[in-house]
Amino acid sequence: MARHSAQIAGAKGRRSAGHVTLADVARLAGVATMSASRALRMPGEVSPELRRRVQRAIEQLGYVRNRVAGGLAGAANDMVGVIVPSMHNAFFSATLEALARELESRGVGLLVANSGYDARKESDLAYALLSWRPRALVLTGVDHSAKVLHLMRGVSTPLIEMWDLSPRPATLNIGFSHREVGKAVARHFASAGYRKLAFAGANMQLDRRARQRCAGFVAEALRLGLQRPRVVEIEQRAEVGRGREAAAELLRGTPAVQAAAFSNDVLALGALFECQARGIAVPGRLALAGFGDLDVVAQTVPSITSVAPPSAEIGRLVGQAVFDKQLRDRRAIDLGFHLIARASSAPRR
Amino acid sequence: MARHSAQIAGAKGRRSAGHVTLADVARLAGVATMSASRALRMPGEVSPELRRRVQRAIEQLGYVRNRVAGGLAGAANDMVGVIVPSMHNAFFSATLEALARELESRGVGLLVANSGYDARKESDLAYALLSWRPRALVLTGVDHSAKVLHLMRGVSTPLIEMWDLSPRPATLNIGFSHREVGKAVARHFASAGYRKLAFAGANMQLDRRARQRCAGFVAEALRLGLQRPRVVEIEQRAEVGRGREAAAELLRGTPAVQAAAFSNDVLALGALFECQARGIAVPGRLALAGFGDLDVVAQTVPSITSVAPPSAEIGRLVGQAVFDKQLRDRRAIDLGFHLIARASSAPRR
DNA sequence: TAACCTGATGTTAGCGATAACATATCGGAC
DNA sequence: GTCCGATATGTTATCGCTAACATCAGGTTA
Numbered sequence: 001m002a003r004h005s006a007q008i009a010g011a012k013g014r015r016s017a018g019h020v021t022l023a024d025v026a027r028l029a030g031v032a033t034m035s036a037s038r039a040l041r042m043p044g045e046v047s048p049e050l051r052r053r054v055q056r057a058i059e060q061l062g063y064v065r066n067r068v069a070g071g072l073a074g075a076a077n078d079m080v081g082v083i084v085p086s087m088h089n090a091f092f093s094a095t096l097e098a099l100a101r102e103l104e105s106r107g108v109g110l111l112v113a114n115s116g117y118d119a120r121k122e123s124d125l126a127y128a129l130l131s132w133r134p135r136a137l138v139l140t141g142v143d144h145s146a147k148v149l150h151l152m153r154g155v156s157t158p159l160i161e162m163w164d165l166s167p168r169p170a171t172l173n174i175g176f177s178h179r180e181v182g183k184a185v186a187r188h189f190a191s192a193g194y195r196k197l198a199f200a201g202a203n204m205q206l207d208r209r210a211r212q213r214c215a216g217f218v219a220e221a222l223r224l225g226l227q228r229p230r231v232v233e234i235e236q237r238a239e240v241g242r243g244r245e246a247a248a249e250l251l252r253g254t255p256a257v258q259a260a261a262f263s264n265d266v267l268a269l270g271a272l273f274e275c276q277a278r279g280i281a282v283p284g285r286l287a288l289a290g291f292g293d294l295d296v297v298a299q300t301v302p303s304i305t306s307v308a309p310p311s312a313e314i315g316r317l318v319g320q321a322v323f324d325k326q327l328r329d330r331r332a333i334d335l336g337f338h339l340i341a342r343a344s345s346a347p348r349r
Numbered sequence: 350m351a352r353h354s355a356q357i358a359g360a361k362g363r364r365s366a367g368h369v370t371l372a373d374v375a376r377l378a379g380v381a382t383m384s385a386s387r388a389l390r391m392p393g394e395v396s397p398e399l400r401r402r403v404q405r406a407i408e409q410l411g412y413v414r415n416r417v418a419g420g421l422a423g424a425a426n427d428m429v430g431v432i433v434p435s436m437h438n439a440f441f442s443a444t445l446e447a448l449a450r451e452l453e454s455r456g457v458g459l460l461v462a463n464s465g466y467d468a469r470k471e472s473d474l475a476y477a478l479l480s481w482r483p484r485a486l487v488l489t490g491v492d493h494s495a496k497v498l499h500l501m502r503g504v505s506t507p508l509i510e511m512w513d514l515s516p517r518p519a520t521l522n523i524g525f526s527h528r529e530v531g532k533a534v535a536r537h538f539a540s541a542g543y544r545k546l547a548f549a550g551a552n553m554q555l556d557r558r559a560r561q562r563c564a565g566f567v568a569e570a571l572r573l574g575l576q577r578p579r580v581v582e583i584e585q586r587a588e589v590g591r592g593r594e595a596a597a598e599l600l601r602g603t604p605a606v607q608a609a610a611f612s613n614d615v616l617a618l619g620a621l622f623e624c625q626a627r628g629i630a631v632p633g634r635l636a637l638a639g640f641g642d643l644d645v646v647a648q649t650v651p652s653i654t655s656v657a658p659p660s661a662e663i664g665r666l667v668g669q670a671v672f673d674k675q676l677r678d679r680r681a682i683d684l685g686f687h688l689i690a691r692a693s694s695a696p697r698r
Numbered sequence: 699t700a701a702c703c704t705g706a707t708g709t710t711a712g713c714g715a716t717a718a719c720a721t722a723t724c725g726g727a728c
Numbered sequence: 729g730t731c732c733g734a735t736a737t738g739t740t741a742t743c744g745c746t747a748a749c750a751t752c753a754g755g756t757t758a
Contacts, residue, residue, distance in 0.1 A: 381709075
């Protein structure tokens with residue numbers, strides 16, 4: 001490790017290895033390190049002359065601020081850690097993008113990790129992220145292993161949970177009720193005249209939110225006096241191919257299902273394609289509804305009914321909560337959702 | 350927030366604010382701070398007794414390692430900065446996921462930012478990421494503003510460029526040739542008997558890779574003696590709706606286009622839906638091909654021909670390059686791509 | 699028994715920045 | 729001319745950890 005940053009001083013060579021430090025800048029500018037630091041962080045509080053000299057030295061040396069050192073020294077560590085179950089998922093990407101935008105505007109970085117819906121991995125990742133001393137830790141969902149909660153007890157980092165609401169939140173929850181989503185879809189089908197319903201969900205053992213949507217759907221159907229919806233569980237991640245299989249499965253059974261809700265638009269899309277391949281009329285013979293309001297489901301033929309979650313809104317609000325203690329002290333923020341009725345579930349007859 | 354984890358612990362309570370430090374742990378364990386540090390980082394080189402005592406103290410106090418301090422002290426700063434044009438894009442998500450997996454296995458974090466295809470934003474973000482002193486900086490593409498390159502000159506951080514190959518790489522490039530992709534699609538159409546070709550691309554002013562695919566497509570069509578393909582430029586981001594519009598536009602012209610390539614599967618998908626809506630036979634009246642090999646295009650009816658980029662492979666290799674200097678010294682790694690012929694471009698007649 | 703390893707643990711001195719405090723410097727009021 | 733306060737800059741002491749070196753047993757070897 002290069003340690004001799006000797007600096008002949010008279011001839012001001014740049015350190016051969018490593019980065020330029022603020023002290024190097026200050027030396028070149030002929031001022032104290034602290035003055036250089038101030039010139040950078042509070043340009044309004046130093047003389048124009050000092051500002052100019054420091055600026056010139058910075059450009060000359062190619063100095064890049066070192067936030068690691070800054071973080072240690074007491075300046076807030078400007079980073080936020082986020083764990084999502086999957087980055088591949090368009091929902092979470094939209095949230096991440098909005099969150100990143102919100103944070104960037106205040107010079108805060110985004111440290112992301114994905115748990116792959118694995119609780120054990122989630123707690124490992126939470127530890128890893130906390131070891132960077134982020135300003136806040138953001139987790140997806142509200143059901144975490146005891147290990148994660150125990151971890152959080154030892155540190156002063158605020159925890160924010162997103163994309164779901166807990167019945168009894170122990171920290172800030174920003175999301176919406178997946179149970180209500182399921183109920184809304186069931187009501188929608190019922191009011192459009194469909195009586196024989198079904199629900200197909202992927203990854204429901206691991207994805208509590210999908211499970212909740214399913215439970216809400218079934219409960220509401222029963223409450224409305226319909227027969228208990230058939231539930232098809234797919235033990236894998238949501239993929240279009242799985243949606244096709246689920247649709248094939250639903251079409252096999254008797255009595256015939258009239259309307260099927262899916263835990264995810266990706267599955268609903270697959271179901272539509274399966275119907276197209278078999279020449280089954282949608283919604284005539286089978287009505288469909290998804291979840292997520294992916295760009296694509298509005299454009300299919302027929303277009304697919306879906307529920308739009310407030311993905312970007314969640315990201316934005318989480319970003320604000322990072323900086324706003326008052327906001328963080330609210331226990332739960334329900335951002336709601338929108339059911340968007342489209343051709344795939346047009347009223348019967 | 351529950352704060353009173355007071356720990357009467359004999360006499361020595363935990364510091365009222367902030368986190369537990371390694372010194373606290375060492376004190377409780379009755380050893381020197383350095384010994385605790387060693388017990389954590391090189392458990393094989395300390396006595397079992399010491400390891401046990403430190404471990405117990407850590408559990409008792411809920412100590413969480415502070416990598417910020419570690420980073421400053423000289424241990425490699427275990428973080429990698431990545432800038433992608435968009436997180437919403439499934440291609441880059443797959444790369445990020447693979448990269449994250451590769452890094453996590455070695456305890457390295459992923460600091461991500463998205464530039465939104467904006468060069469100015471990219472250079473700002475590059476600065477912000479570098480200020481965390483990452484182990485490496487990973488950028489998407491090979492065309493960066495002079496500002497970014499100037500920035501890199503001042504620091505010792507390795508730069509890795511991914512998802513494209515430069516004709517004269519100045520740093521490690523891990524990707525494939527987008528020009529070759531365009532050529533391959535043109536050849537595929539030609540060999541399937543299509544003579545009148547077209548290319549529709551989104552965001553081509555900003556997305557050099559899409560531009561290259563287009564250029565390759567056109568060049569190859571000409572080389573094969575076909576007439577110059579019609580090119581439709583969409584001045585926005587790729588969306589399914591834009592694909593529908595592009596298809597409508599293509600179907601309007603004369604002479605009739607027989608086969609259309611799209612810069613992105615999302616557009617191709619839209620084009621298929623537009624054809625479905627208008628009752629236009631695919632591939633009978635119009636053949637289609639996309640790029641990206643999204644999960645969904647294999648399942649549509651008819652399925653859509655696409656080019657599969659090595660998204661995950663790129664992430665994996667970038668992850669390896671971060672740790673492997675020898676790998677990094679290679680200038681370019683061409684991972685190639687696969688054209689997957691499907692029903693949407695089946696041979697004519 | 700002294701000189702010499704060897705392996706385990708302790709001590710010291712930073713890493714690069716910033717908070718808190720100390721010290722100019724200047725103009726104006728008396 | 730002296731004293732004051734306001735503003736601008738410099739000094740010192742950390743922040744929490746780890747590299748490098750120092751120390752100290754306990755067992756060899758001659």
